[in-house]
Amino acid sequence: MRLSKFFLPVSKEAPSDAAIVSHQLMLRTGMVRQNGAGIYTWLPLGYRVLKRIEQIVREEMNRAGAVELLMPTLQQADLWRESGRYDDYGKEMLRIKDRHDRDMLYGPTNEELITDVFRTYVKSYKQLPLNLYHQQWKFRDEVRPRFGVMRGREFLMKDAYSFDLTEDGARAAYRKMFCAYLNAFNRMGLTAVPMRADTGPIGGDLSHEFIILAETGESAVFCDKALLDLPPPGLDLDFDADLTSEVEKRTQFYAATEEMHDEAVFDALPDDRKVSARGIEVGHIFYFGTKYSKPMNAVVQGPDGQMVPVQMGSYGIGVSRLVGALIEACHDESGIVWPEAVAPFDVGLINMRVGDEACDAACKELYAAMSAAGQEVLYDDTDDRAGAKFARMDLIGLPRQITVGPRGLADGKVEVKDRKTGDKQEVSIAHMLAQLKAS
Ligand code: ATP
Ligand code: MG
Numbered sequence: 001m002r003l004s005k006f007f008l009p010v011s012k013e014a015p016s017d018a019a020i021v022s023h024q025l026m027l028r029t030g031m032v033r034q035n036g037a038g039i040y041t042w043l044p045l046g047y048r049v050l051k052r053i054e055q056i057v058r059e060e061m062n063r064a065g066a067v068e069l070l071m072p073t074l075q076q077a078d079l080w081r082e083s084g085r086y087d088d089y090g091k092e093m094l095r096i097k098d099r100h101d102r103d104m105l106y107g108p109t110n111e112e113l114i115t116d117v118f119r120t121y122v123k124s125y126k127q128l129p130l131n132l133y134h135q136q137w138k139f140r141d142e143v144r145p146r147f148g149v150m151r152g153r154e155f156l157m158k159d160a161y162s163f164d165l166t167e168d169g170a171r172a173a174y175r176k177m178f179c180a181y182l183n184a185f186n187r188m189g190l191t192a193v194p195m196r197a198d199t200g201p202i203g204g205d206l207s208h209e210f211i212i213l214a215e216t217g218e219s220a221v222f223c224d225k226a227l228l229d230l231p232p233p234g235l236d237l238d239f240d241a242d243l244t245s246e247v248e249k250r251t252q253f254y255a256a257t258e259e260m261h262d263e264a265v266f267d268a269l270p271d272d273r274k275v276s277a278r279g280i281e282v283g284h285i286f287y288f289g290t291k292y293s294k295p296m297n298a299v300v301q302g303p304d305g306q307m308v309p310v311q312m313g314s315y316g317i318g319v320s321r322l323v324g325a326l327i328e329a330c331h332d333e334s335g336i337v338w339p340e341a342v343a344p345f346d347v348g349l350i351n352m353r354v355g356d357e358a359c360d361a362a363c364k365e366l367y368a369a370m371s372a373a374g375q376e377v378l379y380d381d382t383d384d385r386a387g388a389k390f391a392r393m394d395l396i397g398l399p400r401q402i403t404v405g406p407r408g409l410a411d412g413k414v415e416v417k418d419r420k421t422g423d424k425q426e427v428s429i430a431h432m433l434a435q436l437k438a439s
Contacts, residue, residue, distance in 0.1 A: 001345070001376075001377065001378050001379065002379050002381050003379060003380045003381060003382055004381050004382050006378065007030075007043065008029075008030050008044070008045055008396075009030035009043065010029055010392055010396070011027070011028050011030070012028075013028075014028060015027045015028070018148065019146065019147065020147050020148075020150075020216040020328065021216070021327070021328065021331055022147070022148060022150065022216075022323075022324040022325070022331070023147055023148030023149075023150070023324065025327050025331060025335060025336050025395075026046060026148055026149065026323070028335075028395065029045060029046075029336065029395055029396050029397075030043050030045055031043055031046025031049070031323070032046045032148065037145045037153065038145025038151070038152040038154065038155075039152065039153055040148075040149060040152060040154070045344050045396065046323065046344075048344035048345070049326075049343075049344050050156065050319065050320060050323055052341070052343075052344075053188060053322050054135050054156070056184055057135065057158045057317055058135070060180045060183050060184035060187070061133050061158070061180060061184075063180065064176045064177065064179070064180035064239050065131060065239055066131040066132070066133045067130070067131065067132055067133070068133055068134060068135075069117075069132055069133075069134055070134045070136060071107075071110050071117075071134050071136060072107075072113075072136075073106055073107055073136060073137050073138075073139070074096070074105070074106060074107070075104065075106075075107045075110075076102070076103075076104060077095070077103035077104060077105055078103075079112040079113060079115075079116055079296075080112050082112070082295060083111070083112050083115075083295050083296055084295060086103075089108065091141060092108060092140045092141050092142065093105055093108055093141065094106040094108075094139045094140075094141050106138075106139035107136075107138055107139070108138055108139060108140045109138065109157075109159065109314075109316070110134070110136075110159055110161070111292050111312075111314055112292065112296070114132060114161040115161075115293060115296045115298050115312070116296065117132070118130075118132075118161075118163055118310065119293075119296065119298035119299070122163065122298075122300060123300060123301060124300055125165040125300050125301060125302050125303060127300075128163055128164055128169070128300065128310070129162065129164045129165075129173055130162070130163045131160055131161065131162045131163070131176075131177075132161055133158060133159060133160030133161070133315075134158070134159065135156060135157070135158045135319060136157070136159075137156055137157075138154070138155055138156075138157045139153060139154050140153060141153055147216070147218075147324065149320045149323055149324045150218075150280065150321050151218070151321075152320065152321075155318065155319075156318075156319040156320040157316050157317065157318060158316065158317040158319050159314060159316045159317075160177060160314065160315040160316075161312060161313070161314050161315075162174070162177070162312060162313045162314075162315070163310045164310070164312075165300060165302055165308070165311065167289065167311055169311060170287055170289065170311035170312065170313055171206070171287060172242070173313055174206065174285060174287045174313050175243040175244065175246070175247045176239050176243060177285050178194065178208065178243075178247050178285060179232075179233040179237055179239075179243055179246050179247070181210050181283050181285065181317070182194070182210075182233055182250075183232050183233060183234070183235060183237070184317070185210065185232075185282065185283070187235075187341050188322065188326065188339060188341055189326070189330065189339025189340070189341060190212055190322075190326065190329060190339075191212070191213070191228060192210040192211060192212055192282055192283065193210070193211045193212075193213065193223055193227060193228060193255055193279070194209070194210055194211075194250055194251070195208060195210075195211055195256050195257050195260070196208060196251075196255065196256055196257075197257055197259070197260060197284065198257075199286055199288065207284070207285065207286045207287070208284070208285050209257060209283070209284045210282055210284070210317075211257070211279035211280065211281055211282070212279060212280045212282055212328070212329055213228075213275075213277045213278070213279050214280050214325065214328040214329055215277075215278055216278070216280075216328055217277075217279040218278075218280065218281075219257050219258055219278065219279055219281065220257070220258045220261075220278060220279075221256070221257050221277055221278065221279040222254070222255070222256055222266050222274075222275070222276050223253065223254060223256070223275050224253040224254045224255065224269055224273050224274075225272070225273040225274070225275050226253050226273060227253035227254075230249065230250060233246050254269060257279070257281075280321070280324075280325045281318070281321075282318050282321060283315075283317045283318065284315075284316050285313065285314070285315040285316070286313055286314050286315070287313040288313065288314070289311055289312065290310070290311065290312070291312070293310045293311070293312055294309045297309075298310050326338075326342060330397075331397070334391070334394040334395065335394050335396065335397050336395070336396060336397030337419055337420050338397045338398065338419075339399075340399045343398055343399050344376075344396070344398070345377060345378040345398050346375045346398065346399060346400065347370060347375055347376070347377045347378070347398060347399075347400045347402060348378050348380065348398040348401045348402070349363060349366060349367055349370075349377050349378070349379045349380065349401075349402050349404070350380045350389050350393060350401060350402065350403045350404065351363045351379070351380060351404055352386055352389075352403060352404060352406070354381055354382065354383050355383070356406060359404050359405065359406060359409060362404050362409055362429060363379060363404050365433070366402065366414070366429065366432070366433070367379050369432075369436040370436060372436070373436045373437075378396075378398060380392075380393065386405075390403075393419075397419055398419060399419050399420065400416065400418060401416070401417040401419060402414050402415070402416050402417075403415040403416075403417070408426065409429075411426075412428055412429050412430060413426045413429065414426075414427055414429055414432070415427075
């Protein structure tokens, strides 16, 4: 992508109304534009990051055996009357009437809708286990939308729903999601800590929140340092195997949010293992049994011929919140430092002297070779000052920067900078092109 043809409305000043660094940086780099309280337009740079996160989540859901579909944002109130949640949900639910005066709502979550899909098509235990998910916009009329996309009113969520014949089956489904979540967050470059959580309006008796530690997090969290040091289950995990030990390996350590915190248990930990921090909730999983299937009559026939309500769980990831959470975890004084897996572009190519024949030709050749090798390149072909170009590249935080200038070119070299370490190296163009061809 040529920067001169891209849409990157970067601004120099830090916006005065943004309280936390991720919100400031998202506005400064032109990733989002706020259209109303908690409602955002995803501008091209931000949209690229959102799509990459969405894709990692998709791949890890699929690997764990979940199946993707897409439910609508607008739902009929009738389904929510069946579950009893239409009146319970309160003011966070945006209620709408259509032209026929029918009660509708913009979905804050989808348990009712997916249960309706399930009961329409699935009648026998032979079709189980089943896990269906989608990534769709939600609306919650939050009292205090704040911190940019971290607490929006309209936000993108991945929500998965598992269906099993037995409680044991449902608990196994829960463990799959537990492991898949750790892998997904790890691929994004994040350490997410699973913590026992309250079940809230979703209901149920087993629940974990996945928390990223960050100073600006909304909740106080407490955990054992040993848990932070554990590697994720890994992408070669066999999801058909019994994952009890994978989960217990982690749940044996103390980890709790404020609501679930037990001072006495935490105090008993050795001092060098006590982590008391703030955290951002990026995922939340629930096992709630027959809370929806019973009132909505989602029943399946078991092997003995009896009809029983299906056992369910639901599993959310805050896809749009993750964009902010990632920046909270990955930035420095010059701007964002994207982990490679979620960066909007892999490489920033800077032409120091646009219009100079040799510089233009070298950039063109490198751009073509990197693109052919599958790298996404943002090519700064503008005639801005060198200093402004460097500052902008640092601000938007692409993992690698390649600078092409007349001085280096005289020796057939370009400068390659690692955004994270700041490490700079002179690299021969011929060598780079040969490597790209081989890759
Ligand atoms: P919170 O406690 O932060 O209000 P929640 O517990 O109400 O979140 P869930 O119903 O568990 O949220 O939703 C699943 C995930 O969706 C959350 O873990 C979070 O990452 C994300 N999420 C929830 N509310 C918002 C919001 N207002 N803006 C952005 N993301 C959100
Ligand atoms: Mg939650």
